[in-house]
Amino acid sequence: MTLLSTAQHFARNTRKDPRGHLIPIMVACAVTASAIVLIGYLLWPTWEPEVSAGPARLPVSIGTTLFNVPTAAIRMKIQRHSGPQERIDLSFSFPSLEAPPEAPKRVSAGSVEEAGQPIDRIFLSISAHHDALAPDMRTRTIYPRYLEQTSTSGEDGLTIRAFRDGSPYGNEDLFSANTPDISARCTRDAATPGMCLSERRVDGADLTFRFPRSWLAQWRDVADAMDRLTQRLRGPKG
Structure with missing residues (x-):
């Protein structure tokens, strides 16, 4: 029932404001992008390959x-x-x-x-x-x-x-x-x-x-x- 009522709520808001459905999509995209950036930062390797200085x-x-x-x-x-x-x-x-x-x-x-x-x-x-x-x-x-x-x-x-x-x-x-x-x-x-x-x-x-x-x-x-x-x-x- 909750899902149906939520859908009906979005449908009514969309009829009132045709651009209203873009807001939740934009919010979802922003949250997803932020999550990707955070995961990438946490998983990015912090070590650097050692430079081999060859024999003296x-x-x-x-x-x-x-x-x-x-x-x-x-x-x-x-x-x-x-x-x-x-x-x-x-x-x-x-x-x-x-x-x-x-x-x-x-x-x-x-x-x-x-x-x-x-x-x-x-x-x-x-x-x-x-x-x-x-x-x-x-x-x-x-x-x-x-x-x-x-x-x-x-x-x-x-x-x-x-x-x-x-x-x-x-x-x-x-x-x-x-x-x-x-x-x-x-x-x-x-x-x-x-x-x-x-x-x-x-x-x-x-x-x-x-x-x-x-x-x-x-x-x-x-x-x-x-x-x-x-x-x-x-x-x-x-």
């Missing part, structure tokens, strides 16, 4: 030689994986030798001269040498063919010999010292600051360091930095 160092084999490489120092994302690789490119802040907070944008070891801003990083490329001529042999047997006969003394016992113009190393100078040991081939300052290249061999891999020529004013610190990086990156011998 990666074991990388180059030329069958194992290196333990800081992940943050790797300059190319495609190289950020463990296992055998043909080459890997790194950069470290100088003089701290820590991995830089972020990889330098649009600057490479080969084009860093064009960046037009002070460089505070030492670049290092490690690549398999495949039995090519060792860097120290190149310094002793190849470079002397193209060097000027005279030499000059640089900062704190550093020796400087210029390469002859027209040679494969024209517009470059060779810096060397024995204590500590350092040998670096450097371009001369011109429109862009000169850059230096220093190489060494570790078993099956060659390490190529690149840094600004101006750093040779403190060449002992640079030589020490290269030695420490070599020791730090070298993995346990098998």
Whole structure:
């Protein structure tokens, strides 16, 4: 009887006001929407997926030689994986030798001269040498063919010999010292600051360091930095 009387009541009200039936429909919709929002809020997950920060160092084999490489120092994302690789490119802040907070944008070891801003990083490329001529042999047997006969003394016992113009190393100078040991081939300052290249061999891999020529004013610190990086990156011998 209650349902029938309620229906009759709505029917009378509808005849009096044709839009009267919309009110209960609107109220019902509002209540339903509020309930859906409340249920969704209560059921919405409050946890957030944990971001996996990957390993701080990666074991990388180059030329069958194992290196333990800081992940943050790797300059190319495609190289950020463990296992055998043909080459890997790194950069470290100088003089701290820590991995830089972020990889330098649009600057490479080969084009860093064009960046037009002070460089505070030492670049290092490690690549398999495949039995090519060792860097120290190149310094002793190849470079002397193209060097000027005279030499000059640089900062704190550093020796400087210029390469002859027209040679494969024209517009470059060779810096060397024995204590500590350092040998670096450097371009001369011109429109862009000169850059230096220093190489060494570790078993099956060659390490190529690149840094600004101006750093040779403190060449002992640079030589020490290269030695420490070599020791730090070298993995346990098998």
